Amino acid sequence: MSLRADVTVTDQDGDTASDRLAADLGSVVEVVDDIPEVTLQRVDLEGLTLTTLDSETLAGTSQASGSAAAAFEAAVMAEYGADGAGSTVVDNYTLTLDTTADTSAITSRGAPVVFSLDNGVITGTVDDGSTEVLRIEVDVTSGTLTVIQSAPLDHPEPGMDTLSLPAGLVSLRADVTVTDQDGDTASDRLAADLGSVVEVVDDIPEVTLRRVDLEELTLTTLDSETLAGTSQASGSAAAAFEAAVTAEYGADGAGSTVVDNYTLTLDTTADTSAITSRGAPVVFSLDGGVITGTVDDGSTEVLRIEVDVTSGTLTVTQSAPLDHPEPGMDTLSLPAGLVSLRADVTVTDQDGDTASDRLAADLGSVVEVKDDVPVVEINGQYLDNNDLVMKVDERYLEESVSGNFANAFNVDFGADGEAAVNYTLEIEGDGSTDLVATLSGEEVQLMTTPDGNIEGRTLDSNELVLTVEVDENAEVTFTQFLALQHPVGGGSNNTLTLPNGITLNATAIDSDGDSTTEGISLGQYLQVRDDGPMIMIDSRDLPLAEASLEEEGVADFSRAFVTGFGSDGEGGISYELAIGGEPNLTDAETGQAILLSLVDGRVEGRTERDSELAFEASVDDQGVVTLAQYRSVIEINDDKDNQINLLDQAIKLNATAEDGDGDSLTGVLNIGANLVFAEGSSAGTNQGVFSFNRLLAKEEPLLAINDEANEESLAIENDADEATQPANATSLNANELLVDDEEALFTEEDRTSGTRQAKEPESSLATPAYAANAHEDLDTSNNSIDQ
Secondary structure (H helix, E strand, O other): OEEEEEEEEEOOOOOEEEEEEEEEOOOOOOOOOOOOEEEEOOOOOOOOOEEEEHHHHHOOOEEEEEEOHHHHHHOEEEEOOOOOEEEEEEEEEEEEEOOOOOOOOOEEOOEEOEEEEEOOEEEEEEOOOOEEEEEEEEOOOOOEEEEEEOOOOOOOOOOOOEEEOOOOOEEEEEEEEEEEOOOOEEEEEEEEEOOOOEEEEOOOOEEEEOOOOOOOOOEEEEHHHHHOOOEEEEEEOHHHHHHOEEEEOHHHOEEEEEEEEEEEEEOOOOOOOOOEEOOEEOEEEEEOOEEEEEEOOOOEEEEEEEEOOOOOEEEEEEOOOOOOOOOOOOEEEOOOOOEEEEEEEEEEEOOOOEEEEEEEEEOOOOEEEEOOOOEEEEOHHHHHHOOOOEEEEHHHOOOOEEEEOHHHEEEEOHHHOEEEEEEEEEEOOOOEEEEEEOOOOOEEEEEEOOOOOEEEEEOOOOOEEEEEEEOOOOEEEEEEOOOEOOOOOOHHHOEEEOOOOEEEEEEEEEOOOOEEEEEEEOHHHEEEEOOOOEEEEOOOOOOOEEEOOOOOEEEEOHHHEEEEOHHHOEEEEEEEEEEOOOOOEEEOOOOOEEEEEEEOOEEEEEEOOOOOEEEEEEEOOOOEEEEEEOOOEEEOOOOOOOOEEOOOOOEEEEEEEEEOOOOEEEEEEEOHHHEEEOOOOOOOOOOOOOOOOOOOOOOOOOEEEEEOOOOEEEEEOOOOOHHHOOOOOOOEEOOEOOOOOOOOOEEEEOOOOOOEEEOOOOOOOOOOOOOOOOOOOOOOOOOEEEO
């Protein structure tokens, strides 16, 4: 830009000279720019609070976030000037830490928290930096602050107080830039203290109350004890009250839970009409923390209830009886809601925060007054020292036995006085027993008759087996009508004790109708003596079993045993042989002694060295004994001259009688002398040996001769009556001939040919001896009965 001007010069005379001037104005004209201005105010962070909770650190971390940008921006006043508005930018948010600030009030579980700044993040730690408690971060651009709490902080004040950071400890700083429309800028820096922004809320305890369960606390007084003074009961409710409190101490940790200040309350509107003493209504009142129940216008105390304020121990004192509406040992409680127990509950955490509440419980079911009722006890000493067993004997059915049990019960009627003692019988369970009637084999069922007695009857046929009765004086009578099965083996000495299925009850009744019953199981006192079998030995006229080499001897000894089976009925009779000694015999051929042995129920007589079978005896199930002879035998030291037999006790016949319930009795009969052998020769010798059959002790014996080879028989009979001869007279072999007062013809067996040839009689033969009848003068002294 230039400036021009015309120039005219005029002289005095008016002459003129003209020209034009021009000049550049660029350096002459200057325009001064208008730049923006920035004014900073105090950053107001009252609207920003970052709150973390101690309680949330129990399960992890507590976190809070918020932006300071708005507050920072509000603190900036931008003046853009004539150039017009451009922009205002607040950024580059950073945290600062003043390490000189006092942080002694910031602790965690008693440990001081140490703060540090690293990479723009401020952390507060304990345990030499190993445990982080607090972390503060800021977003550089947005100004968003984040606070993370990992462990609780200690709060100096009780209650749910809030703990802030010390003033000046942590600040937030940001850069401010104002730009006008033509790009002129103005800059500054803002800062704000975060002490009031970061808050840690204390975790205070909580208390939860449940219903107080006083079921385990019963304070029972007795009417009976008031006769001689007072009845008192005490117990503490503290455990029940404390169990009803649930304390949650929170992140600060456990401190204490205290239940105290126990007090009683009385609801005067409660209905107490059912509480009387000897007919007078009991009036309740509360005075000085003590509840009393009185009659006679307060002049006579009946009941007193007290509580210890600190321990919660309740004491009930009864001074007079209460009336009980029901008979028996009933218990009278206080009306519901009449008396209650109250206590204060205070829960304190580790840093002193507290939570409080109040508990209350009704004492209606706690205080009980028990009626004075009769007492019946079993007199064990009397039972031990007296024989009360009632033993019936099955040999004498329907004969009763009795026992008195009145002294087996000790009865105390108490303050109410005596009314009566009643004795009754009771069946335990359904009456089934393991008793069995012997004859029918049926089980015995117990049942109660209409008059209160006990009968035992067979289950199917309903036959009466036994009865048990009791009268008003406790006299118990036991009667048996049918035999019962007893354990096997005891015989008539076996005693059966009845099972515990019958109880004798004694019921004591006092004057106001209260009653008590106690029972004795009678099973052990009811016994049945078994009726075992009977067996007797009749050794008169015993039969003879007469054997020869040709024929067995048979004798029925069953008639020698006289048996009886009693009320149990017959079971059966069995027979067996036994050895009682050696037979006093030798083998006629070899001279060897004969020894006895028992083989499969048979008695065998064998030669001592060669074990040749000389004879054997057996018995069948009818008592019939069979004697078989295989070799000729002779007696040792024989002083008889008419028969060969064993010593009487050498062989025994046992007869065992068994009754219907398995009891058994054994009779023993010596039959050795009744087992008779024929005399005669034995094969295999060079000289004849006589084998004589039994000769009858008669003047004119009957002699029968049987010739097996020629199948002819020769009989020589006398004139005696046949009825006088023994039924089992043994016949002689044709090889054996016996002639009264004459020489005998005998045979000798040829060992090589095995044939028998008749020999002439020799004058050297001796005259045979005669034996007495075995039925006469028989010594039965060794006969016995084995049970």
